[in-house]
Amino acid sequence: MNSKILPMKYPIITSWQWQANLFSILSNYPETQPWIYSNYIQLHMIRDESHDKTFVDFYQYPILEVCPWIYNQHLKRETILLFKKDICEFFIECIDLNNYIYGVFEQSYFGRSEFFPHDTFIYGYNKEKKVFYIADFSIKEKYSYTEVSFSQIEKAYLAIEEKDDWLLDKGGLQLLSFNAKGIFDFKPSLVIEFLEEFLQSKNSFEKSSFYINKPNKSVFGLEVYRKIKEDLINKNTDFRHIHVIYDHKVLMLHRIEYMQTHGYLNQAEVIYKLYKQLEQKTLSARNLLLKAIITQNDKQMDQIIRLLGEIESIEKEAMNLMLYNIKQCKIY
Known part of the structure; x- marks a missing residue:
């Protein structure tokens, strides 16, 4: 297979990367509406006193773990290296199995001028063009879809050290796929x-x-x-x-x-x-x-x-x- 793009629809909410990613998937499937509209009502604010900051989100955390329409595999980085030394080949094989890829990548390899680890969502690839298709906030300063080269993805992934890998407080990567057997x-x-x-x-x-x-x-x-x-x-x-x-x-x-x-x-x-x-x-x-x-x-x-x-x-x-x-x- 030379290319594959998993279903993505621009989300109706774009507050945070994890919410926008999830809605980009679920919006393709009308059967997910009963779950969406039964949830996403309560709001909560967390105060991080160490940085004197506050954080507002919908209550439903950890959202990806509780959504009945998402099959979620959370992998450690060292586990991934056991599967494949070539990270791009690993990503391609995951997408071929209908997995979206969610992880922290170093954004300076995507065109930013400064060091900036940020969560990124990969939803497709093209071998002839040697690009991955990604969704991200930081490249265009709003949730948007773009493409980056295999080389950029590899460098951006390998540049993240353990201390910078904050994905859902665990690090590593999440492989997300639509669960057609979901019931709600x-x-x-x-x-x-x-x-x-x-x-x-x-x-x-x-x-x-x-x-x-x-x-x-x-x-x-x-x-x-x-x-x-x-x-x-x-x-x-x-x-x-x-x-x-x-x-x-x-x-x-x-x-x-x-x-x-x-x-x-x-x-x-x-x-x-x-x-x-x-x-x-x-x-x-x-x-x-x-x-x-x-x-x-x-x-x-x-x-x-x-x-x-x-x-x-x-x-x-x-x-x-x-x-x-x-x-x-x-x-x-």
Whole structure:
């Protein structure tokens, strides 16, 4: 086989590499929608006090391990060397077996000027052109698809030392493939549970027996908005926080449409309208923050903080309305 490209569809959320990679796969398969729309409701923020930074994401970690539609093989680097000394040949054989490849690679070999280990997703190859097809954030500063040579991939892989290989806190590589045998029915009861935990700012990890090391210094749900505002007041500006909030609204809109279509939600039009308003306000807040970071405009920062307060208030109203109308359907 001279070339192979595994199915990829541009994801509806692009907050983080691991989320975008997963959605690039799942978006090709409509049967995965019940799982997607039963999840991705709760938000959490982790504070890394050693670096004085915060990190916002959807609750569902470790996402690749729990998704029923993904077959996940996590390999140590030393294990890979037992299989093949030629890493490019190993990658090609993995792709021939319908495996996407996820790992940390040294981005300076992909055109960046500085040393920059970053997670990269390989989804195809072409032997005649001697290139791999990859998805990454760092090359074009947004989630995008491009191609890099066999030589670049080899050098970028071999340049990563153990201390730089932070993939999911384990290092190594993940081989991901679509599990056509996956089964998951939409669970309104799970949606209700996550909505209630969001509104109560409840720690959703407490019920997760699969997650042994629960993150310390975490906040959840509505409390995430308050902590983001505190960060902005303290000049800790990370636009990715609000980008996650924006992706959350995008997914909520898709979820509302799905639930309306399948009879799980009353008053869907009213709730959709509220979330459309939230999506627009969050997009405005994200774009204002990007502008404020560049211009150092404090007045814009005040406007962003006010917008986040409005978003928190409207979301509280919208979620309570959604909860009531799911329960009214009595299909859970």
